[in-house]
Amino acid sequence: MAATFYKYIILGGGVAAGYAAREFASLGVLPGELAIISKEAVAPYERPALSKAYLFPEGAARLPGFHTCVGSGGERLLPDWYAEKGVELILSTEIVKVDLAEKTLASSFGGIFKYGTLIIATGATFIKLSDFGVQGADAKGIYYLREIDDADSLVEAIRAKPGGKAVIVGGGYIGLELAADLIINKLDVTMVYPEPWCMPRLFTSEIAAFYEGYYQNKGVKIVKGTVATGFESDASGNVNLVKLKDGRELPADIVVVGVGARPLVSLFKGQVEEEKGGIKVDAFFQTSVPGVYAVGDVATFPMKIFNDKRRVEHVDHARKSAIQAVQHIKATEKGTSVAEYDYLPFFYSRSFDLSWQFYGDNVGDSVVFGQTDPSVPKAKFGAYWIKDDKIVGAFLENGSPEENKAIAKVARVQPPVTSKEALLASGLEFASKI
Incomplete structure (x- = not known):
């Protein structure tokens, strides 16, 4: 069977795929150059909706309402969007064999795909x-x-x-x-x-x-x-x-x-360097194989802010790492450069009328401030994590958009702390002054 060639292939159809496709389109991609291969039957969507709103008895989230890239306030990319941009959506197609040396992907149906540049966005799967x-x-x-x-x-x-x-x-x-x-x-x-x-x-x-x-x-x-x-x-x-x-x-x-979940990296075993359970990449999400990138859940990348390497399973990182990889691919083609990935870890959750956000790292000593009585309506409280006499992480329940931005800034700036007692007393006010 003759192979079908694409200049760019994104392997995986989750969050990262949708954001990568949007970035390709914004930076310029010709019709027929880019394909997304996904074993799912639908265009990329914001996966967190499944546990946050899909199961609601009333007003439940349903497609096409949460296709990417609405999760970050962007345009919803319906299947027609991909067709309009000349992006090939190859759905309900499982890749069962990858040969990175030959730049080929083989599907369970016997189809063969060849690529110039590959973005691995296979994500993770649940542990059974x-x-x-x-x-x-x-x-x-x-x-x-x-x-x-x-x-x-x-x-x-x-x-x-x-x-x-x-x-x-x-x-x-x-x-x-x-x-x-x-x-x-x-x-x-x-x-x-x-x-x-x-x-x-x-x-x-x-x-x-x-x-x-x-x-x-x-x-x-x-x-x-x-x-x-x-x-x-x-x-x-x-x-x-x-x-x-x-x-x-x-x-x-x-x-x-x-x-828990495990990254889907088995297709690439022995073909690419791995580290800490994921595919080892640099600050641009390049793997050890030229022309192959890995983003999202599968990538172990340099965490610049903490000077170490980590693998992060979260939608925020999936979005941002995909954008970073595409920007680097296009910049390399033009002979220009992009800044290294400088990610601030971010996690959040919403349930009932609760909504919390966390930024940074939860290591060292913690200081919890605010109202932590669960019987109090709309209780607001937070926490800072202190290591080496500076704040490295910040958490806030029931924060306003401005307050959440403030704790994110604290985690990014990592201000010094001289007294845990003073930090406890000032609480959220401390963050607003950074």
Whole structure:
């Protein structure tokens, strides 16, 4: 079979692909030069919508409402946009073999694609409990959430089990956001996670206590310090019981698992340098192979602000890294240059009427300020992380746009701190003065 050639190919159809396509279009790309190859059946979309609004019982997010690039306030790129720009959307196509030396991609259908420049934007996929040999983990009624098809399946399950019992395995991003969604859908929700508090990778115990208390006030039951070790099913193969390591058993009509993700890099093993679980790239997202870039979840890149290398799984980085890579590709063609990637880590979440933002790094000592009583309506509080006598991270719940900009500036500037007590007393006022 003859290969189809594109000057540029973006492998993956998630958030990074949409932002990369928009940047190519803005910098100039001829019809037929650029293709996006995606195993999903729809044009790139803002993936966070799946856990934040897609499951709402009323006013739920639906396509085409959240195609990229609306997540950052930009134009919504509908499928017609790609056609108008001469960008080829090759959907429902899974690439099963990559040869970086020959610059070829082979699909499961037998199609062969050749490229001049490749952007790897394959993202990450969820970790399944069956990967660990958990008994009964392949039963019907156990759900994961990563793509729109996953969300559609979960919507159907919620509608089929009104008032049913839902067990969420995991206490991170997905667990917390989906617990809120399912409670809003009037299900009986229990969260199970092994850590001593929720979101341990980011939250301190004091911050976590606020969110756990808030969720419990909303009706979410929380079981900490144990894991799911097995599932039982009914005669039809549908899950009906979750077995925990501590001996407890939880009846369940729906189980949603959110225990982490792993980058999709297996296609490139042995062909490109890797580091810290991802594909090693430079400050322009170039890999060790000329003409091959890696962006978003799969890239381990230089974190300039902290002078180390990291892999970041977050939509903000997916957007910005894609833009950086395309700018470098086009600048190189013109014989010009772009500035090195200088990323400030950013994470956020929205659930119920809560909305928090975090910038920087959560290392060192923490100082929590403000109202942390979960029973107080619209409670506002925040935290700073201090390392080597300077602020390296900042967090704020229920902040205004101006206040969120202020804490972002604090994390970027990293001002010195002489007294934790003074910082505690000044709280958010400190950020407004930086």
